[in-house]
Amino acid sequence: MASSTSPAAKIIDGKAIAQEIRNEIAKEVQSLSQSHNKVPGLAVVIVGSRKDSQTYVSTKRKACAEVGIRSFDIDLAEDVSESDVIARVHELNADPDVHGILVQLPLPKHINEERVLSEISIEKDVDGFHPLNIGKLAMKGREPLFSPCTPKGCLELLSRSGITIKGKNAVVVGRSNIVGLPVSLLLLKADATVTIVHSHTRDTDRIIREADIIIAAAGQAHMIKGDWIKPGAAVIDVGTNAVDDPSRKSGYRLVGDVDFQEASKVAGWLTPVPGGVGPMTVAMLLKNTLDGAKKKIVQ
Amino acid sequence: MASSTSPAAKIIDGKAIAQEIRNEIAKEVQSLSQSHNKVPGLAVVIVGSRKDSQTYVSTKRKACAEVGIRSFDIDLAEDVSESDVIARVHELNADPDVHGILVQLPLPKHINEERVLSEISIEKDVDGFHPLNIGKLAMKGREPLFSPCTPKGCLELLSRSGITIKGKNAVVVGRSNIVGLPVSLLLLKADATVTIVHSHTRDTDRIIREADIIIAAAGQAHMIKGDWIKPGAAVIDVGTNAVDDPSRKSGYRLVGDVDFQEASKVAGWLTPVPGGVGPMTVAMLLKNTLDGAKKKIVQ
Numbered sequence: 001m002a003s004s005t006s007p008a009a010k011i012i013d014g015k016a017i018a019q020e021i022r023n024e025i026a027k028e029v030q031s032l033s034q035s036h037n038k039v040p041g042l043a044v045v046i047v048g049s050r051k052d053s054q055t056y057v058s059t060k061r062k063a064c065a066e067v068g069i070r071s072f073d074i075d076l077a078e079d080v081s082e083s084d085v086i087a088r089v090h091e092l093n094a095d096p097d098v099h100g101i102l103v104q105l106p107l108p109k110h111i112n113e114e115r116v117l118s119e120i121s122i123e124k125d126v127d128g129f130h131p132l133n134i135g136k137l138a139m140k141g142r143e144p145l146f147s148p149c150t151p152k153g154c155l156e157l158l159s160r161s162g163i164t165i166k167g168k169n170a171v172v173v174g175r176s177n178i179v180g181l182p183v184s185l186l187l188l189k190a191d192a193t194v195t196i197v198h199s200h201t202r203d204t205d206r207i208i209r210e211a212d213i214i215i216a217a218a219g220q221a222h223m224i225k226g227d228w229i230k231p232g233a234a235v236i237d238v239g240t241n242a243v244d245d246p247s248r249k250s251g252y253r254l255v256g257d258v259d260f261q262e263a264s265k266v267a268g269w270l271t272p273v274p275g276g277v278g279p280m281t282v283a284m285l286l287k288n289t290l291d292g293a294k295k296k297i298v299q
Numbered sequence: 300m301a302s303s304t305s306p307a308a309k310i311i312d313g314k315a316i317a318q319e320i321r322n323e324i325a326k327e328v329q330s331l332s333q334s335h336n337k338v339p340g341l342a343v344v345i346v347g348s349r350k351d352s353q354t355y356v357s358t359k360r361k362a363c364a365e366v367g368i369r370s371f372d373i374d375l376a377e378d379v380s381e382s383d384v385i386a387r388v389h390e391l392n393a394d395p396d397v398h399g400i401l402v403q404l405p406l407p408k409h410i411n412e413e414r415v416l417s418e419i420s421i422e423k424d425v426d427g428f429h430p431l432n433i434g435k436l437a438m439k440g441r442e443p444l445f446s447p448c449t450p451k452g453c454l455e456l457l458s459r460s461g462i463t464i465k466g467k468n469a470v471v472v473g474r475s476n477i478v479g480l481p482v483s484l485l486l487l488k489a490d491a492t493v494t495i496v497h498s499h500t501r502d503t504d505r506i507i508r509e510a511d512i513i514i515a516a517a518g519q520a521h522m523i524k525g526d527w528i529k530p531g532a533a534v535i536d537v538g539t540n541a542v543d544d545p546s547r548k549s550g551y552r553l554v555g556d557v558d559f560q561e562a563s564k565v566a567g568w569l570t571p572v573p574g575g576v577g578p579m580t581v582a583m584l585l586k587n588t589l590d591g592a593k594k595k596i597v598q
Contacts, residue, residue, distance in 0.1 A: 131441060135434030138484070139476050142430060167499045175487060177438050185437070188474060188495060193506070195494040196487060200466045207492070 009235075009267040010161070014153075017160050018279035022067055025286050029068040032290075032297060040293030041070040042100040042126065042285075043092045047085065047111065048078035053104045060102070063282045069289055072098055082111045086119050093121040099296060100126030100289035123295075126288040128152075129177065137185045146288045151183035153280025154215055154236045155190065161269055163213070163234045166191040171211035173197050173204070173224065173257065179217040179238050187213070204228075216257035226262025234269040238277045308534075308566040309460070313452075316459050317578035321366050324585050328367040331589075331596060339592030340369040341399040341425065341584075342391045346384065346410065347377035352403050359401070362581045368588055371397055381410045385418050392420040398595060399425030399588035422594075425587040427451075428476065436484045445587045450482035452579025453514055453535045454489065460568055462512070462533045465490040470510035472496050472503070472523065472556065478516040478537050486512070503527075515556035525561025533568040537576045 033039050042064055046057045064071040072095075074088055085107070092098045101124045107113050122130050128137075128148040136142040158165060170192040174180035180196065188194045192213065197204050208214060208228045214235045216224055221241035229235060239257030256273030263270055271277055332338050341363050345356045363370040371394075373387055384406070391397045400423045406412050421429050427436075427447035435441040457464060469491040473479035479495065487493045491512065496503050504527045507513060513534045515523055520540035528534060538556030555572030562569055570576055 131434030131438060132431045133434070134437050135430030135432070138433050138437050138480060139430060140474065140480070141476070167501055169501075175439065177440070181437060181439070191497075191499040193494065193496050193500040195492065197492055198490075200490040201492040202466055202468075 009264045009270040011264070012157055012161050012236075012269055012271045012276060014157060014271055014276040015279045017157060018153075018283040020160075021156070021280075021283040022063070022286065025069075025283075025290050026067040028290055028294075032293070033068065036297050038293075038297050039068055039070050040099050040289050040297075041072060041095075041097045042102065042289045043072035043074055043095075043098045045074040045076065045085070045088065045092075045101070045103045047076045047080055047104075047107050050106075053106075057104050060282060060285065063286055064289075067286055069286060070097065078108055080111075082115065085111060085116055089116065089119045093119075093124060096296070098124065099293035100124050100285075102127055102285070124292060126285060126292055128182070128288065134177075134182065134185075137182060137189070140189075146292070147186060148178065148182045149284035149288065150179050150238060150277060150281045151186050152284045152287075153277055154183050154238065155186050156284065157236060157271060157277065157280060158213065158234060161234070163269060165213065167193070168212040169193050169195070169210055170213040170215065171195045171197060171208050172215045172217065173208070174217035174219065174238075176217065180215075183215050183217065183238075187215070214258075218257050220257055221255050222257070222259045224258040224263070226259060226266050229263055229266045231266050232268035233266075235263055235267045235271065236277060237271050237273050240273060240278065308563045308569040310563070311456055311460050311535075311568055311570045311575060313456060313570055313575040314578045316456060317452075317582040319459075320455070320579075320582040321362070321585065324368075324582075324589050325366040327589055327593075331592070332367065335596050337592075337596050338367055338369050339398050339588050339596075340371060340394075340396045341401065341588045342371035342373055342394075342397045344373040344375065344384070344387065344391075344400070344402045346375045346379055346403075346406050349405075352405075356403050359581060359584060362585060363588075366585055368585060369396065377407055379410075381414065384410060384415055388415065388418045392418075392423060395595070397423065398592035399423050399584075401426055401584065423591060425584060425591060427481070427587065433476075433481065433484075436481060436488070439488075445591070446485060447477065447481045448583035448587065449478050449537060449576060449580045450485050451583045451586075452576055453482050453537065454485050455583065456535060456570060456576065456579060457512065457533060460533070462568060464512065466492070467511040468492050468494070468509055469512040469514065470494045470496060470507050471514045471516065472507070473516035473518065473537075475516065479514075482514050482516065482537075486514070513557075517556050519556055520554050521556070521558045523557040523562070525558055525565050528562055528565045530565050531567035532565075534562055534566045534570070535576060536570050536572050539572060539577065 061071045092101050101120050128146040133144040136144040170187045172184045175198045184194050184196050205228045217238040221243050237256035237258045242252045245253040360370045391400050400419045427445040432443040435443040469486045471483045474497045483493050483495050507527045516537035520542050536555035536557045541551045544552040
């Protein structure tokens, strides 16, 4: 009885929204090309031949091609020296046709990631991970040149679903540099009341139950149960966890940090995994590259 | 009856703790002077003759003298040009005897504060307000060269009162760049569960009632009532608000953001205003200057 009266959550179709954004970007790239005879350029640097990294990089390069962004492919051998990687980054910093630089992580162990990333020009840091960009993201009255892609994608999913953020109680689960921390800062800038919970939090479920907006980025399969969710809350699930599934050929399937079946009966809005936040990350990378190019080309 | 059974809050004596820290700094300065024949140097730049700024600057310079830090006094006329102020900052950046640079705010309206502050060398940014320092403060696995003084003072008051932060629910009231935001980041780094409430928050009192640690930095006299406080909570009051008081010669007195009388019956620990956080800010400025000097002198 109870379940029949509770309305089902609206499923936020990240794939469709990302496609919509990619279409908008493609139009802007075309008009930039017509008016200034220039297109945005994204350099994607990959070191070695990790299968997962190869897949991510190929997705990003294909996405560039689709919207008309020129992709610069820098494929370096597994045993390349750190100084050679840095030298390539410097070349890309100096190249006026490159508006964004992305170094696919992780790098092989003999290379210091922090050192390599800090060599990327702040004006081409389309990943938005430079501490100067994070600092400006955190500070009132300052604006970063680029916001990190996945957090930006989460806010875009909310706004394109008609969910207002201002004055809402938002709970972010996880505090990674890549998602949890920057998404908290973005939500705070959008005037939400923000709580960040993490592995040392004592009463996670009680805190989550007060949230109008939940951003789940803990990396724990099905951690967030249906009865942790306030009826009508908006739930953005950033988790991508592989769980065993003998019924699949691969032997596994991907699930989020939220128990989707349970949550879909309680939440007001909910993103699926896969097909929720994932496609938005690439779309925001394209958007950041376009924005970086516009700053240089349109003056 | 009820009030007789509830234990009174322990009042945290910020003046005494700050003096303790200043004594520790004086000892370190003396040993640095003996071992390396050098002392830390702090340049305090003031533009114009605002009464309040003059008072703050004179307090800071006296505090330097007391612990043996050399103070460089840069007093500029109200009508000095922005480029002249920046030129002085560049001189101080280059001076090997200066380990910290502080520009007293506010600056006269014809001078762009952000532009002046961004010219201070990050290695001498003892106020800790540079976006690069804030970014590193925010990020896991990164450490800023300097943390902002008032937020650092709040955490020092907690730790020297024997209050553990890890796993506690901390609520920060206010999100200014100077206090609320950076103290939230420091608490998060110390493994608290952090909630930031502000002017757009809807149920401030309910949220504060869940806090084990309250940092009040809203700038609203007596905003936080006794029944907003969980019994036993630690309350750090950063507010310094002038309220009318005809019984005083000055016609006003300073009060905090917390209703002290009410709070003292409920809280476990409580800082007074004045004499709580205030003296800690100057002590932390001296500590940052010492730390900056040690990085340069002891190698």
